[in-house]
Amino acid sequence: MTALLLNRDLLRRALPAITLAVLLVAIFIKQPLAMSQFGLTLMLQYAVPIALATLAQMFVIAVNDLDLSIGSFVGLTTCIAGLYLPTEPLLGALLLLLCIAAYVAMGALIHLRNLPSIVVTLGMSFVWLGIAVLLLPTPGGKAPEWLHGLMNLKVPGVPFPIIAAIVIAAVVQIGLMHSSYGVVLRGTGGNPKAVARAGWSLLKTKMVMFGLAGSFGVLSGLSLIGLTSAADAHIADRYTLYSIAGVILGGGEFIGGRVSPVGAVLGAITLALAASFLIFLRISPDWQIGAQGAILIIVLALRAAITRGSAR
């Protein structure tokens, strides 16, 4: 009995990885050209900024909030990076730090005033977009050389996006899941009363989590402009939904504290690959969004089935 229970738990944890593996096999069968370093690099490149945005979303979901502004925030950071980093690196870095500070303040505001995060972040999404459009009314700007070089790094043998994904996932997994302060941070979402009673400041932990979300949002923007080499205020509008879907696909849940960094990265990669797969299948664009949603629902249904099985 316990063996079965363990198995089901293991299965639930492995689900994101299994989903990704199935998708990869399907892609390789459909498009053998994809099974090369060049092919994998191409397909996975844009998964890196999505994975970073997904992790940003995961920090917010971990404290039982939801961030509807991450997409336009990433768009804003690309505009700042594209406009200032190549010519005035100091000013650019300062502005990016300000962005992170704004995220910290947003976390504090949500906690102190006990506001619904959905409303605050939805409002802020328009603010980010507005600033981005003011800074860069028409697409333009230029990626700093070092960023462009980093994102297009060629490592012999292994596609760079895979290395990046592993490093990112490992850092966050260790920091959030295997450190003592990580437990407190997750506890803020899972059991705030217990954390508060133990003497930890909830305000501080929320500010830390939102600060982390802002930092990963900035990283996502930087990696994105490193790939595109030019900025656009609307470049990442879809990231908001992608990031939420990625967290959930990767095993996270909307009940605070239950998140998985490795899963979130896998979820983000799955979403990016799902889009590629649908294009390879030549599914009409009108159906693609629906088909992407269907993949999401199938995975969630599988998870629900496994969880229900283990509860019995």
Add this chain to the structure above:
Amino acid sequence: MFKKTLIGATAICLALASANAMADTKDKKIALSNNYAGNSWRQAMLKSWDKVTKQAVADGVVAAADPFTTSENQVTEQAAQIQNLILQGYNAIVVNAASPDALNGVIKQACDAGIVVVSFDGIVTEPCAWRVAVDFKAMGKSEIEYLKENMKDGGNLLEIRGLAGVSVDDAIHSGIEEGVKENSQFKIVGSVHGDWAQDVAQKAVAGILPSLPEVKAVVTQGGDGYGAAQAFKAAGRPTPLIIMGNREDELKWWKEQKDANGYRTMSVSIAPGVSTLAFWVAQMILDGQQVPKDLTVPFLRIDQDNLEKSLETTEKGGVANTEYSLEDAKKVVAGAK
């Protein structure tokens, strides 16, 4: 003399090239990456692509010419789409881009993979790609040039502009402005934004008319001529010469006026069939021909004598269109050299 020889030589080269064009690209695949399909212009563009490329595939000119449209007008989505097209082994990608700059990264990757990239309408700035661009400024200037020939005495002009803050509006406007500067017999007495929509234009013109002296002609950007005519009629003022923009309702109104009182004007805009021009340019490049990186799309102009014919072929509620042939593409390329 030398120039003539050169033109002759070019013509011979082109003729030779076209003779083996069929042979050289018959196993090549071309893809269309389109970022948006949500208005009549884009729908007409896709239809033209379909019509011309299906014929080309049937004739064995190319192996495939598949259109791909992203579901939302998003840079990241189109970038991913182009990456997948690279992987699918297309030899050329024809792009109507969501952003002139933000796709440069992936366009460069396509070039590095040996793929020919031809952008049109929504062009990209990456130097390795070809651009089939619209010279909107020249289009604006051509309106004043028409007036210069047909209205010797000059007079007051009303300008209807497009959507504020869009680069196309700026470009057409600057062309008109330049034309007026060179021809001092014309004077712009009023300017409104019609947003390329008949109803908006009608309201805007109706609002400014009472404050204007006699208006001899109206210069427009397309999609606004019919609304302007209605506003003049409602205000009880004589109908000026209104430049049209190839929309079906504009052409129909013009035809009615022409039949009733010999009304004269012209109509100019960009044909959605420009996608087919880009297709042929890509085919020519794959064929190994020398094609300059920057090409300019000819305008589709309708005059007094070909109005009826254009109106016949224009769909109700649509835009006058034309599909381009390989010959047209060659002319455009030769013109750019």
